[in-house]
Ligand SMILES: *[C@@H]1O[C@H](CO)[C@@H](O)[C@H](O)[C@H]1NC(C)=O
Ligand SMILES: *[C@@H]1O[C@H](CO)[C@@H](O)[C@H](O)[C@H]1NC(C)=O
Ligand SMILES: *[C@@H]1O[C@H](CO)[C@@H](O)[C@H](O)[C@H]1NC(C)=O
């Protein structure tokens with residue numbers, strides 16, 4: 001100890017220099033060139049082997065995946081519902097019929113949402129199907145059924161480009177989320193109710209809020225790129241200009257395998273939203 005402490009700074013520096021490169025033995029950092037080469041070779045082989053193992057495992061796992069069907073899902077689950085227009089503030093629709101600026105965002109959202117449903121687009125990309133029957137398709141590229149914008153009648157935005165917002169009878173479009181392989185049983189339809197039933201009238205497009213079975217099953221984005229989800233539009237009419245917002249709940253009815261009353265998931269087969277129509 002005493003000896004080392006007495007080393008001069010010059011000596012220490014010389015020792016370090018010698019450690020970094022020793023001209024006598026030709027060692028660099030305490031190893032000869034061939035020793036370094038061996039070490040590098042070892043690590044090269046070692047990490048090369050690890051990379052190979054990883055690649056191989058990944059490849060084996062990918063072989064077990066199907067591009068079209070998710071590998072892990074709990075049963076064929078039940079779809080959730082969503083509405084359009086959705087605003088920044090969530091599922092509240094609040095506007096003045098006399099003020100176009102107050103509902104412009106809703107109209108724009110509906111315009112954008114319905115673009116792919118233009119009759120011309122549907123006619124060009126999708127096929128006419130037989131109502132009431134599942135569309136089972138053996139082709140590798142699956143045809144999708146036409147859902148024309150005009151099927152939404154007064155809510156199609158064609159005759160009334162404000163979707164009813166300008167006269168205080170707004171349209172809300174309800175859609176069912178896509179689930180690959182789902183085949184609804186029975187006669188599914190969307191049915192909406194309001195907490196306040198007095199004077200609230202609902203008009204459905206297509207009639208009775210029906211969801212046709214011909215739009216099922218859905219085969220996935222990759223093989224059925226032009227798939228058009230069936231929609232149900234609801235036109236809301238209130239008899240007097242209601243001051244407070246009205247709460248609506250829309251549910252899937254008429255299909256035993258589509259759940260609509262799960263306590264833990266309030267979007268499963270149903271959706272709740274609020275509409276406030278002001279003068
Ligand atoms: C769809 O139709 C609307 C109104 O009919 C039109 O303004 C719009 O440009 C059309 N979009 C496409 C993509 O054809
Ligand atoms: C949708 O519109 C296209 C183009 O107008 C038409 O050829 C087709 O028959 C319509 N389909 C349905 C299901 O109404
Ligand atoms: C909606 O549900 C109510 C109550 O269950 C029922 O009276 C009504 O006929 C249903 N409407 C539609 C369009 O299915």
Ligand SMILES: *[C@@H]1O[C@H](CO)[C@@H](O)[C@H](O)[C@H]1NC(C)=O
Pocket residue numbers: 199239240
């Ligand atoms: C709302 O309409 C009902 C009948 O539809 C009517 O009796 C009532 O007076 C109206 N209320 C207002 C505030 O206009």
